[in-house]
Amino acid sequence: MLNVFSGIGGGAGGFDYLSVDPEARRLYVSHGTKAVVIDIDKDAIVGEIADTPGIHGIAIASDIGRVFTSNGRDNSVSAHVSALAVVS
Secondary structure, eight states: OHHHHHHHOOOSSOEEEEEEETTTTEEEEEETTEEEEEETTTTEEEEEEOOOTTEEEEEEEGGGTEEEEEETTTTEEEEEESOOOOOO
C-alpha cells in the first residue's frame, strides 16, 4: 500500500483522515481540497472527489451509494456519488 501513497503527490494542503469502504474495497484519503480514492485490491489510485475545500473527514454510506465529506474551509458537508471518474 505504501507505493500508492507516493502517487498521491504533494500539492496544496495536507493529509487528514482515511476511510475504508469494505464493500467497494476502496480507501479514501483526504488531501487538501480533494479525496483521493484507492482500490485496495489493485493498489492503485482509481479516482478522486474534487471541490472539497479543506476536507477533513469522509463518511461512507454504501447502502445508498454516497460518500459524505466535511469541508473545513467553508464549514460545509457535501454528498458525492460513490461512482467516480477515472484518474488517468
